[in-house]
Amino acid sequence: MLYIVGIGPGSRDLMTQEALDVIAKTDIIVGYSTYIRIIRDLIKDKEIVSTGMRGEVARCQKAIEIAQTGKDVAIVSSGDAGIYGMAGLALELAAKAKAKIDIKVVPGVTASIGAAAALGAPLMNDFCHISLSDLMTPWEVITKRVDAAASADFVICLYNPRSKGRPNNLREALDIILKYKSPETVVGIGKDVARPKEIEKITTIKDLDEEDVDMTTIVIIGNKNTYVADGHMITPRGYTL
Amino acid sequence: MLYIVGIGPGSRDLMTQEALDVIAKTDIIVGYSTYIRIIRDLIKDKEIVSTGMRGEVARCQKAIEIAQTGKDVAIVSSGDAGIYGMAGLALELAAKAKAKIDIKVVPGVTASIGAAAALGAPLMNDFCHISLSDLMTPWEVITKRVDAAASADFVICLYNPRSKGRPNNLREALDIILKYKSPETVVGIGKDVARPKEIEKITTIKDLDEEDVDMTTIVIIGNKNTYVADGHMITPRGYTL
Missing domain, CATH: 3.40.1010.10 (Tetrapyrrole methylase, N-terminal domain)
Known part of the structure; x- marks a missing residue:
């Protein structure tokens, strides 16, 4: 077996x-x-x-x-x-x-679920997973997915967001996302989730470039309703409260 | 706490x-x-x-x-x-x-990951989660997401695919998906995953209507490379074998 x-x-x-x-x-x-x-x-x-x-x-x-x-x-x-x-x-x-x-x-x-729980509840509405590694998927297929996901306001989990061999993939992906999402859109970062050096941080698309993002990092980009309350990143499910 | x-x-x-x-x-x-x-x-x-x-x-x-x-x-x-x-x-x-x-x-x-493991490995490339319940998300937002996801050839996990109150949502979603994906696209179904009456089944988009799909079912629609081997639903990561 x-x-x-x-x-x-x-x-x-x-x-x-x-x-x-x-x-x-x-x-x-x-x-x-x-x-x-x-x-x-x-x-x-x-x-x-x-x-x-x-x-x-x-x-x-x-x-x-x-x-x-x-x-x-x-x-x-x-x-x-x-x-x-x-x-x-x-x-x-x-x-x-x-x-x-x-x-x-x-x-x-999976890493996105671990990061999401540590950040709050960013995946409470429709979301997608996209790997920005173009080792095995052509970059034009990846960018098409980024474009489609942003255009329909999915929450987007980026796996393999940046590496030494691909220093610009994240920047290119963000530029596509910014065609549809506001620069103020909430972004959660989970690095080394559930490991000794774990770091979570909540920022925005416009400030993401300043963060330490590498291959062990998951980047979760909110939808237009995602907000921060009491230090938690929350994407509403849609209940009337 | x-x-x-x-x-x-x-x-x-x-x-x-x-x-x-x-x-x-x-x-x-x-x-x-x-x-x-x-x-x-x-x-x-x-x-x-x-x-x-x-x-x-x-x-x-x-x-x-x-x-x-x-x-x-x-x-x-x-x-x-x-x-x-x-x-x-x-x-x-x-x-x-x-x-x-x-x-x-x-x-x-989550249910999609449980169903995916039982079916094989359908989520090995970029995928998304979409709930077809329009109780709290407008149906036009949901259909826009279905359209975007299918157009960029995401693997698509449908949560809440069908219920008595929404008998036609799945059919409408499939009609949108068929604008982009072949009717022969592989579809995995997981019903009551990890519960006593668990059922997994592999079919295609064109034959999905005949299946018993309800609120406790996860429907996973493959991408254009998804195939079936030895009874497993597999979406290739992209390795050259």
């Missing part, structure tokens, strides 16, 4: 009971070294297959090979494994290899 | 450790009767404040009043409390009442 396990954004607290149970009962754990580190006290006595960044394909293939020998193995993935994580890749590779193994995806709390 | 706790889509397995801990240590639990029933074995010895459907405002006000007396109280909400749940309303009402209480939102696994 191959388990693909979302371990949540960082802390043990935000793991599901099922993720904890599967990791406890599985002898072989496969994962990116950072995620292996996050759960190291849970996997002390286990066989670990750890690889560096961008080793996603090799990692999944290794896990599939192990499962094909009849052993149980778990691939761990941060947040939810099915949201920009390892679940899709593992399922694709297993199908392509005609691996004939049982696969179970164990859901988790 | 007022906790607003997402209890996941249904089963104990999909609750986070933090949600379990908060419920265990809090003496007064407030919630809609269905959610109280789901966690009844966890709250046997506690004071329960349970209300029926559409009692959301009264429920939150009651919880805020209890917290103002200095007691700890937890509002439970299914899925993630911040996604079409109780978190936003509780924060809004507390701010409006100048309640001066500490509030903590405890994140959870």
Whole structure:
């Protein structure tokens, strides 16, 4: 059996009971070294297959090979494994290899949900997730999505908002968003959510450039009704109060 | 202290450790009767404040009043409390009442993530959440969002897709989506996810009308690359395999 396990954004607290149970009962754990580190006290006595960044394909293939020998193995993935994580890749590779193994995806709390809870309740109305990483999706597809989402006043969660290799993607995305949303639109930032150096901050689109935004940051851009009260970022559901 | 706790889509397995801990240590639990029933074995010895459907405002006000007396109280909400749940309303009402209480939102696994994991990995690329309930959002705002999301080829998660009071909303939304997406686009359905009568099914937009879709169902409409392999619904992240 191959388990693909979302371990949540960082802390043990935000793991599901099922993720904890599967990791406890599985002898072989496969994962990116950072995620292996996050759960190291849970996997002390286990066989670990750890690889560096961008080793996603090799990692999944290794896990599939192990499962094909009849052993149980778990691939761990941060947040939810099915949201920009390892679940899709593992399922694709297993199908392509005609691996004939049982696969179970164990859901988790994705980074946007963790950040949203820490910020207040910014996702109470229709929202979308867009990754600004153009490594695997063409930039024109991404910008089209940013444009569509802003034009219909979605709350927008940006994953992978900025990296050294893509220093201008966030700025370009914000310029598109500003065609439709006010510069005063409330923005929430969650950095290293549920990890030791966690930071949450509430700002506006016009002041976002001054913030420390990188690959471990989630940026949540409100809709036109999003506001701040008592330090919380709130998008109204629409109740008459 | 007022906790607003997402209890996941249904089963104990999909609750986070933090949600379990908060419920265990809090003496007064407030919630809609269905959610109280789901966690009844966890709250046997506690004071329960349970209300029926559409009692959301009264429920939150009651919880805020209890917290103002200095007691700890937890509002439970299914899925993630911040996604079409109780978190936003509780924060809004507390701010409006100048309640001066500490509030903590405890994140959870929302229904779309639970359904996605059971279906495979349909949310591996950019996606959005749209509720088709027009009780609190004007239908023209909702249809504009459906149009924008389909035009930019988002994966689309529909919450509250159909109810007795709104029998035609799903059909109208699908007609808009069909302006941009093929009738053969893969659609995943999750009904009563992580509950005893759970059903998952994979179909297409053109065959969706024949399915049993109601308020406890999540409908996930793929993007143009979404496909089915080994019974799993997969939206590729974009790796070259």
